Amino acid sequence: MATHALVVNGLVKAFGTKQAVRHASFSVARGEITGFLGPNGAGKTTVMGMIIGLLEPDAGTIEFLGRRDRSDLSIARARSGYLQERPRIYPEMSARNYLRFFADLYGVPDAAMRVNEALDRVGLRSAAERRLGSFSRGMQQRACLARAMLHRPEFLMLDEPALGLDPNGVADMRAIFREMKSDGVTLLFSSHQLAEMERVCDSVVFMREGEVIAAGRPSEIAPGGWANGGLRAEVFEAMDNALKAISAMPEIVEARQVGPQHLLLHLKAFPGDARTARAQAASLLSAAGLTVLSVDVDMPTLEDVFLGLTRPEFVAGHEPAATLM
Numbered sequence: 536m537a538t539h540a541l542v543v544n545g546l547v548k549a550f551g552t553k554q555a556v557r558h559a560s561f562s563v564a565r566g567e568i569t570g571f572l573g574p575n576g577a578g579k580t581t582v583m584g585m586i587i588g589l590l591e592p593d594a595g596t597i598e599f600l601g602r603r604d605r606s607d608l609s610i611a612r613a614r615s616g617y618l619q620e621r622p623r624i625y626p627e628m629s630a631r632n633y634l635r636f637f638a639d640l641y642g643v644p645d646a647a648m649r650v651n652e653a654l655d656r657v658g659l660r661s662a663a664e665r666r667l668g669s670f671s672r673g674m675q676q677r678a679c680l681a682r683a684m685l686h687r688p689e690f691l692m693l694d695e696p697a698l699g700l701d702p703n704g705v706a707d708m709r710a711i712f713r714e715m716k717s718d719g720v721t722l723l724f725s726s727h728q729l730a731e732m733e734r735v736c737d738s739v740v741f742m743r744e745g746e747v748i749a750a751g752r753p754s755e756i757a758p759g760g761w762a763n764g765g766l767r768a769e770v771f772e773a774m775d776n777a778l779k780a781i782s783a784m785p786e787i788v789e790a791r792q793v794g795p796q797h798l799l800l801h802l803k804a805f806p807g808d809a810r811t812a813r814a815q816a817a818s819l820l821s822a823a824g825l826t827v828l829s830v831d832v833d834m835p836t837l838e839d840v841f842l843g844l845t846r847p848e849f850v851a852g853h854e855p856a857a858t859l860m
């Protein structure tokens with residue numbers, strides 16, 4: 536079986552003179568959760584629309600669930616589910632009737648059983664007879680998710696499923712995603728909730744102004760890898776003295792103050808594992824005569840990476856008060 540559920544290559548889409556998607560290429564591994572990131576207007580919805588067949592690409596190829604030809608793509612699409620941004624609900628319908636309506640519309644076999652299965656999957660079985668209009672935003676979103684999974688898709692694509700949800704709703708969504716993943720479903724979803732993405736995604740794809748500007752594991756895509764985050768050391772001495780003490784050390788390529796007693800260090804040769812890196816930094820600082828109170832790996836968060844990629848002039852968190860080099 537192919538390792539990728541989706542391979543998008545050189546996708547292009549313009550609306551009039553607006554280039555919405557410019558040669559976007561990325562892939563989604565089978566059985567994984569992939570996050571689709573980018574500022575408003577980056578082109579995520581347009582790419583999703585082309586994958587699912589709502590929009591025709593101007594150029595590029597889409598290999599979806601092993602199918603590539605135009606006629607074959609519809610077979611792949613039938614094996615996938617799509618939840619659009621702000622899906623429509625029918626407030627007067629009960630959750631059960633809503634799902635039954637779509638199950639019949641799509642010709643889903645064993646509709647009654649599949650409706651129960653989908654209700655169970657999103658935790659709405661006990662609320663099945665209630666009107667959708669009486670549901671919270673999170674419950675409505677779960678009902679829509681249930682609708683997208685009635686036909687047991689092997690690939691689920693969701694456009695901002697966490698939009699407008701409170702923390703409980705987001706946590707519920709996360710639990711559902713994890714459960715689906717453990718059942719072998721591949722998920723691609725867009726979101727602006729970066730911390731949430733970090734918790735649930737195996738991989739992420741960043742878009743900006745129609746282009747894919749980075750893709751990979753959250754821990755890998757920080758420019759320079761995780762070493763880019765550096766090591767955060769707390770020392771006892773005054774910062775000026777600390778920076779002076781290590782200024783001549785060739786093993787430390789960069790050091791700057793990131794807190795009252797904290798230094799952010801980048802080592803010249805970054806050890807492969809975090810523990811060794813911390814030990815090495817501690818011994819270097821001690822050798823410089825400093826009293827080391829703690830050393831931790833300072834991993835860039837997905838938010839740092841997002842801001843670094845989309846607004847390079849602004850990198851969150853670290854206010855360099857003093858810099859060596």
Ligand SMILES: Nc1ncnc2c1ncn2[C@@H]1O[C@H](COP(=O)(O)OP(=O)(O)OP(=O)(O)O)[C@@H](O)[C@H]1O
Nearest residue numbers: 550553554555573574575576577578579580581582
């Ligand atoms: N039907 C359309 N006609 C004209 N322009 C469009 C159309 N659909 C999208 N666009 C434009 O294409 C660009 C990409 O939009 P798209 O909705 O794909 O971005 P997005 O990354 O999904 O944004 P958001 O995070 O806000 O949902 C935007 O500039 C948008 O205004």
